[in-house]
Amino acid sequence: MARAATTADAFNAVAEPRRREILDALSQAERPVNELVELLGLAQPHVSRHLRVLREVGAVVVRDKGRQRVYRLNPQALKPIHDWVSSYQHLWEERLELLEDVLADLKDEETHG
């Protein structure tokens, strides 16, 4: 069996840096395809394909506007990623707190010792 499709879920869709760039661009404003093409410096077919992947996982939605197709971010689609990775947050923060404690102790010793 090969790797899972990029359209399998948001995790796979977002593994591609270009698609993260697209989402970043759309987080500021909705944009037609040609604007994304210019922003990313990619060929138009590539951008369209990336947009298709993002559409299939629900990360973006399209709207027709004359002959343009305007893409808008659907941030909810990223929530599963946030939920998953957030469950690890306390683990790295714990370690940072430990480090801070050690540093505080060292400073304390320096002052009083």
Add this chain to the structure above:
Amino acid sequence: MARAATTADAFNAVAEPRRREILDALSQAERPVNELVELLGLAQPHVSRHLRVLREVGAVVVRDKGRQRVYRLNPQALKPIHDWVSSYQHLWEERLELLEDVLADLKDEETHG
């Protein structure tokens, strides 16, 4: 050009569900390979390969313990993912707040109208 390697970064490494399962298992305790094999129900070579990918992006670290190799989570490696996706959090929360406002208004009308 083909797809980026799974060892390219944490985003790619974590796109695979099995590897997220491994990280989830290691978030509770460090474990030797055979324990992960049993937990995941995968063949041992597959688990070893997934562990290698996770090692290459720094998501896990290994320690020798007799003939076992004990794997431990390195949660810091997931921080870039958290940082990226967190920048979108306010966007979906805004929309939820909007929805809540609308619902509150409807309820208000129902009560006083």
Add this chain to the structure above:
DNA sequence: CAATTTCATATCCATATCGATATATGATTG
């Protein structure tokens, strides 16, 4: 040291890209 346990690596196969290029579709304009 031979046997066993535990794990890593090497191959093979089928598949899903990602980028490039060519082409088709759809809307707008003259």
Add this chain to the structure above:
DNA sequence: CAATCATATATCGATATGGATATGAAATTG
């Protein structure tokens, strides 16, 4: 309706899988 603009889709080539199986390698045991 023909020409043009804005996108989407089709195809090709190179590559990176992920699972299956076979084999290596290292540590422990008897």
